[in-house]
Each structure stands twice: as structure tokens, then as C-alpha cells.
Amino acid sequence: MRVMFQDMDLMSQLVHQFQSEDQIISHLAAKSVSACVLYYLQTSGTISPVWRRTCLQAFHSSLPGTQLDACLWSLTELLKNLFKGAHQETFGKLLAALDSGLSSLCAKFLPDDSQEVTQCLVGFPSSRPWGTTFCLLLDLLEVLTASSLTWGPAACLRSQRITHTHSSALLATISGSSEYFVKKRAVLLLKRAVFQKAGEDWASGEVLLTELKHEHFRSDMSILARSVLTAVAADWLQAVQVESASFFGGTRAIRRDGGQKPDCVMLRSVSLLLLKSAELHIQTAGGAAGARSSGTEVYGYLQSLWSFLRRCSVQLTEVTHRCCWVSLLFGDQDDDMMEAAKASLSIFLHHRRCSGLDHSAVLEAACASGNNPHCIFLLLLQSISFDHSILLDFLISTETCFLEFLVRYLKYLTADWQGFTAACGKISGSDCHLSSQQSSPASCGGDVLTLTVKGEPRLVQYGSSSESDPEDMEVSQHEQGTSVYVTGTLSAVDVPQGPIRHKQCESSHLLLEADSALKGRPEGLSPPVLHSEQTGVNMTAVSGQVSCETSARAVLCLSQLREVVTRLQAKKLFPYTPSSLLKLLAQVENCPLSHFNKT
Template sequence: MDLMSHLMDHFQTEDQIISHLAAKTASTCVCYQLQQSDTISPVWQQKCEQAFYSSALGPELDACLWSLTEILKRLLKGAHQDFFGKLLAALDSSLSALCSTFLPGERKEGTRCVVDLSSCRRWGTASCLLLDLLEVLTASSVIRGGVVCLESQRITHVRSPALLATVSGSAQYFVKKRALLLLKRAVLQKAGEDWALGDAPPAGPRHEHFHADANALAQSVLTAVAADWLQNVEVGSASFFGGTRRVEGEDGQTPDCVMLRAVSLLLLKSLELHIQSAGATGVGGATEVYGYLHRLWGFLRRCGVQLTEVSHRCCWVSLLFGDQDDDMMEAAKALFSIFMQHRRCSGLDDSAVLEAACSSGCNPHCHFLLLLQSISFDHSILLDFLISTETCFLEYFVRYLKYLRADWRGFAAACGRIGLPGGHRSAQQSLTGGDALKVTCTGEPDGVEVGSRVQLTGVIPPVGTIRPAAGFHLVDYDSSDQSDPESMEVSPEEPGPSVCETSRFCALDVKQKMSGSPMSIGQRQYESSASKPLATRERRREGSSPSSCPTMSGRPPCKTLARAVLCVSELREVVARLQTKKLFPYNPSSLLKLLAQVENCSKQSHLVLFKKDI
């Protein structure tokens, strides 16, 4: 019946429904023929090659792009690696030609783009279809592992400067946003996560160009940022199903937090990749590293992002990424790498490094404490994070605990700073009250006072209520028949329970001294941080300043420190219990050792304070 030829004729019809149904039918036929006879339909292949080489905008190109994307998705999710490679190899050259038209490199003087993007009505649709195809190709380079990587599978990384130019150029806003999200997923190595999760086979060994491509993408981002790329990035208002929602305020609109998070993560992960590839010397010195962060702050100010009246910038991670766990953990991990690189290169002592980190918003102690505050110091939510594979929390948590055991004084100082009025209290109250958020950051290296305003009401949930303690958890270990609350012994290779219990009782003793009411161990010791204003529970010490980090000798407020220690102690207990019952999904021995060492640091610090009191 020559079915495929008839379907190809419908590819170029102006009726979008007919064209799309023809593309869907042709895609099914191509997949069936590949799996049955290991051959590619010559009519379909010829039509796609012609459309890609000519790059003529129209329904035919749109149908070919959609059809190829759909076929490649099916082959990837069905683990048909051989069919995928054969099909892509047949179209590799034509795809490269198409991308050279839509994503041109640096043009020489006197040349012009083949496609006049500003005058083509169909350019937006074709661009989004091409970006969808590029995400499939990028995902395939990871899913297929060590298989030879074709040129078309590297387009996102190789042509990243053109994609960045699309984001900052004159394209339609939805095209800019789609290109930015592609770059974000590429730098996070999460391309295809929307459709491949659970269906695609696990990633294999990296292809030979993997690290070079990742570094090229990171370098393209840093080069663009240094050339004021951020100044040309457009951030629209937040979109909803009913259109663009307007809220009260001076600006009248909420910023598009999807764009803000994507830009922030793209820069942070690019910095992290570049630091890892550059070794100990980093990206040219500590000043240059923090210079990129200050450029990011300038971008957020220009977009109207006002974090809140805080004495330092570390709150912005919780506020901007608070409702996206995976992005928040990626940002925290990247900022931790940036902080460690600055610590190695700056030549400053620990206290000065932490001061500089707070001024640039990358103090890891502050980030961890703000995370604990946002989950109301609920250790069961940390357990959810440890078990879940949806975030990089385990990697971040282990790296941070190793640093925490070596810098307990810095952690105690951060506890005092977070608990001070003018610190995170204003962020919580401003978000809860629905007022415009305002930030005035002091202690700037360049002496510039940063103050801007933003409307984030209704976009980011209040800190302290981002994850209610009574919410759903991945593991309901309290109700498990095998997880009764009897006294648990830690595995033989772990330190004895005395360290954990001693530290726990120290934290309880601090709580009882502050509140005057005894509490049992089985009872939840602390109310949620959002249950009452922090102003009624925290008091500024005389002579303290919001912009200065208190030290242990200054006797900072102990409540935040006690709650953090108790949360870590409870986490260690439940992980040890699950390990004993063989219910933990992996071997947590190393994690338990780190948690015990952190608790031991807490125990020693309490003993020091106790001796001073005597």
C-alpha cells in the first residue's frame, strides 16, 4: 500500500493535527520495522535528511524533528542500544548540518545567519522541537555509556556558546527558557530526567569526550558571565495555568523562579566543574571565584530578587531553592566546593575565611543550619534525604560532616549568627507575613551595600514550613514491626553509644535550662521553628552585632546549637537501628562514624563550657 510514502506526504500539510498524526504513525512504523527486520525505512530516512539539510522552516521540518525525537526516546527507554546507534549514525551528518544553522558558531565579519530568526514565524516552534531532540541526544550520551559518541550527541556541549547566546538574545521568551533548562540539565548531567527516569538503563562508563565536553560547557558559561552575559538574560514574571499571575507590590509581578534557579545553578555548577578540573589553583584565585558570585548577586538584584533583611547572604539558597529539593542540594554542594577552593587559595585563617564566605553567601555551616531550620530540625526528613536517590544529599552530607568535625568552632559561631535577630528571623517573618522581601548585606569586600526588593510571596514557601515535620516520609520506621523503640546497640565497628547518649543529654540539658521544664527522651523535644516567632525565643546578646560572627569565647546563644546536635544525634540513632535490623538500603558504617565524631565534638565543647561555668 506504500503507507510510508502517504504518511510522508502528510508531513508538509498545514493542518497541524493531520501533520502530527502522520508523524506519530510514521514513528510507530519505523520502530516496528527496526525491531522486526533491523532496517530503517528508506522513505522516512530520506525525508528527514532532506528536511534537516535544507533547514527550511515549516510543518515538514517540525514533523521530522518530532518523529525522530519520539523514535529515539522509545529506543532509549526500551534499551534497544543497537537500533539506537544504527539510526543515529544514519542521520548524524544531517543533524549536525541542521544545528549549524540553528545554533551557529562565531560568525566571521561579512557573513550572515542562514535563517533570519527575527522574521520567521515558525522559528519558535522549530527551535523548541530541536531543543527537545538535543536533550534526548545529550541523555543518550550518558545512558549509552562507553559506546562511541557521535557528533550529534555532543551538540549541546560543543555548541553551548550558541545556546547561551539564544538565552540572552532576541528569541521568544519560551525559547530562551527552554534553552536555559537544557543547559542546566546538561551541566547537572540530568538530561532526559522528565521522561527517562525509571525506564532508561543505568548509565554506563563515560565516553571518551565526556570530561572534555563537561569542561567546555563550564568554560563557555564562565566566559559568557565574565562578558556580562547575565546583564542580557531576561527573567519574566511567574507563569501559572491561568496565565501570568499578578500580585500586589511595587513591581506588580513575581519573578520567574524557574529561570532564576536555572541561571544560578548553571553558574554554580560551572564553577564547581571548573574548580575540579583546575586542581588546587582553582579558577585563577580566590578573588576571581567570589567575583562570579558577586556577578550572580548583581543579576538577582537586577531581576528584583530581594532575599530579606539579613546580615549575610547565606539565606538565599534556602529562599530561592526551598521548594526544589534536588536543586537546593546541587546548589549547596556546588557552593561547598567553591568555599573549599577559596579556603585553600585565600591564605586566610579560618575565621576570616568564614567571614568572607558569609559576605558571598557560601558559608557551608550557615547552609546546613538553614536547611535544618527549614525542616524544623526533624531528623526523619534527613533520613528521607539519605535514602532517596532523587537528590545528591548523601554526597553533600558526607563531605560537609568531614569538614564539620574539623571546624566545630566555626559551626558554633554560625549557630550564634543564625539565631541572632536580624539574621534568618527576618527571612522567616517576611516570607510568612507576605511582605516584600528586603536584603541589606554588610561586610562587602568591595564596600558596596546591596539592597534590593523582590516579591517572592506565593512562589517560595516560608522557611520553617518548607517541609512540615508531620509530612510524608519515605520510611515510616516508627511504625515498622521490626523497628521497635527498644534500646539499640551500634554495630561493633562503631563507637559505643555513650558518645551519642552523652551528647544527647547535653543538648537536652541545655533545653531544660532555657525552658525550665523537664522533657523525656521519648518525647519530641523541640517545637517547630515556625510555631512561634524567633524574636520571642532568641535574645540578642549585649554588644553583639548582626554583621559579626560570634565565637565560642563569646558564648553564643545555645538553642540553635543544641537543636542541631540533637537532630544529628537522633539521625545517628535511627540509622544505626535500621542498619541493625538490615533495613537500610546501603552500608552506612562510614556515615555512622562521621556522625559519631561530630557528636564527640559536641560533647567536648559542652565539657569546655561546663568547666568555664565552674
């Protein structure tokens, strides 16, 4: 090392190769230099002056080219390694040495004025593919954003806040850039920033978010949310183009009806960016007047989102029940689906508090905007075939926010059972079913959700199938001389199979297998369904009328979930204390009978 980097001055020679027009040579030089700079940083804490000077010059010149690309890639690689190794002090030292250069670079690529952004992109030399340089800059911004979320108060440099402070320019890039991969990469960065998930793809393990945020955190998140909503109000979504989905055979996947499959990654990212920004906006709305105004505004944004999704040919063009869009769009993307459901629930609860509308009008407005929480939850259950073991997967997974969503929704459900039963009737009456189909004409690629709408009511004959392992169900109720029994089996034939988690999570399997072993029950058998005498659940008829099948199956699913969680907790197999959740689940089981007694 001494001979090469002191006597032979190899660093200067390698850095000089950053300018090579041969991109392979330029990139190999960047890899070699990065390894050496990282070594000296970790052993002696010194930064190579030659490398630092070259990077600063490239950042200040801001012209796309192999040298700027090599410098961006090299810095990103160094910061990633230091970040993953938790070398916070060294990370800060390196970034501080280049902070001014990065600020200058972003002022050129991401100016404050959206018109300047377009002029900037058009003005770059056409001989160089600027999109590559821009994506390298976006990769660097994600590392900087991840560091600001992870290290809190220590993240005080301007460059660590660029994603938030220059969010308007990033949005202008998405609507104005001619390079689709640049648009998509920018949307993904903003989505991860607003959800505080920057670095999730490459960080070792999970990105641990500190509870102590840096002093500008709240204002930065507010800037990002406000930038998104301001852009949407100015018809930004109309300028966002969504191309056909990519696949291994090329980029033009043709559907059987002659159309092209839309890029669902782009659609989901734009949707989540808007939903989360709206949620942040209502959380920061000041005063009662501001809260009412924000509630009205947000529903306008949801209408714009609905128009955008329909324009992009998602399988929503013929859907009359807008609440289906969450399940239809997110398919088997469990983490994104739960984030969408949680943000939608927050928006709904805010509008319910501030709108001044009566209960029925609130729910009607929610369905018109596609965010009635009852409908969204029921369609989620329907898409997983009311399988409580999949809900268990969600509960013990650290990859989704399902626990937070479920607890908050159940609190609302126990206070609005009438709205829940109305939603059950609406879904059952329209027979809006979600099923998994391969190569569907309306699919977005792979196994995704397809909407089937039938005009005739659907009656399930529970005893009609023997093609799958049966789960015996016997429910009885004795109320004022009325005695109603429903006995039969549930099978794969009776219920459309949803795409979410067909293969169960390994952790859930381990818990259930351990529980089965302790209980002496053969593995693979579902726990017995509780009878109504044990749970107090009114599963079928009240006053001689059979209640909504969807409602009965939803309550049964939650009852089974409560039973298995209770059993796992008693045997100390559940990963956390679920006392509050179990209490809410028990309250939901009692809701049908309580509602009957009131009526």
C-alpha cells in the same frame, strides 16, 4: 502492512503531509510515520528510505516550517522509544543514518560565533514561529545528551555531543532570543547537561549513568563549564531576562505590593548552571597557581550571580546575610537545593585550600559571597524546624544528593567547630528565620520561603506551648561543679515551620512504622531523646554560660538522626550501610565537649 506500505506506497503519502500548512495534519502524519518506522526498526532492523530521505533533506535545508518540525518531532519520538526500551544498537543505527544531517542543522541553528547566532535567529522568516522549531530541536538534543551519558563508550557520534560542543551558541540564544519560552527551555537543557540529568522528565525510571564515559566526556564537560563561566565574565547574566511566573490564570501574577512574581524556575536553573560550572572549573584547574587563580575567579562569578538575583527581584533585595539565598530561592525543591548546597560546599573548600587567607578571613569571604557551608546547613535545618525525620527522608531518597553533601559537610564540621558556633551566633544574633507563608508579597508563587529579620534577640520559651504533640527534652551536664538543666517541649508554635517536606516521604513512614512495630512503641511517637549521659553532648552551658540555642538544636537534631539510623540499621531496615555516616554523626555529638576541653 504489506498492502499499505508496499502496494499503496502509503509511507510516501504520509511523509508528503509533513509539508501541510495545517499543523494538525502535519503532526498526525508524523505520529503515524513514527509508529510505522519504529515497527520496522524493531521487527526487521530496516529504516524507511522515504522517511530517512525526507528528514535529511529537511535537516540540510534548515528552514523552519511544518516539514522540519514534523521531522524533528518524528526523530525525537523514535529515539525516545528506543532509548526507553534500551534498544541501544538500533538507536545507534538510526542516529548514524541521520548524523550528518543533524550536524548540518545545528551548524545553522547553533553556529560557533555568538553574533552569528543572533543573526541566525533574526534572519529566519517572520511568517513562521521559529521558536517552536527551536524547542523541538532542544527536545532532540536532550535525547541525544541522555544517550551519551547512559551508553558511555558507545556514544561516539557527533550529534550526541552537540549540547556540549555548541553550548556557547545555546548561551547566546538565552541572552539574545526574543522568545522567552526558548530561553527557558535552553537553560533547562544546559542545567540538565551539566548535572548529567538529561532525560529525567521522560525516561522510564531513572536514567542509569554508566561508569564508563565516552572518550570525549571530560573535555565536553569542561567545554560546557568554560562556556558558561566565559559568558558570565562577559556580563552574560546582565542580558538574561526573567519574566513573571506563569500560573493557571495567565502569566501576570501580581503581588500584593503591586510587583510581579519572578519566574523562580528560570532563576533556579541559571543559579545551578553557574554553580555547577564553577565546581567543574575548579576540579579541572591545573597546578597550584591555576587552583589559586580559579578560586579567586569563582568568587567573582558568585558575586555576579548575587547581582543577577537581586536585579530579578528575588526576595533578597533587603537581605544582609547572603548565605540565606540558597534556602530562599530553592524553597521546597529539595533536589535542586541539595545540588546547590553541594556545589557551594565544593567551591568553599577549594577557596579555603587555595586562597592563602586565615580561617576567619575565609569564613568572612564565604559569607560575603553567600556560600558559608555552616550558614547554609544551619538555615536548611532551620527551614525544616530541626526535624530529624525529614533528614531521614533525604538520606533514604534517591532523588537528592543529600547523603553525599552531608558526609562531606560533617567531615568539615568536625574540623571547624569554632566556625560552626560562630555561624550559629551570627544567625541567632540577626534572628534570620525562614518560614512558609502563602501569598507573601515577596514570594515566587505558591508556598515559598520568606525571610523575616528582626533586630531583637529571640528567646524561645520551650515550655510555653501545648498546641502540638510535645517532645520532652531533658539535658544535663556536670562539669567542674556546674550543673545546668534545660527541660521543656518543642512545638510548632516555638519554631517557624519550613516548607521542605511537610508531608513525609512514604518510604520514611514505612521504615519508622516497621521500627515502631518491632520496638513495641505506638506509631507516630518520636523516639525518645537521648540524655547527655548517653551521648556525651554538651547541649547547654559551658562555664556557666548558656550556649547558642541554634547550635544546641542542630546537634540535638543530628543526635536524633544518628539514633534512628542506628536503630534501623540494627533491624536491617535501612537501605544501605551507613557506617561512615554514623561515625561522623557521633563525632559531631562529641564536638561541643571536645571544644570546651580545648578552651
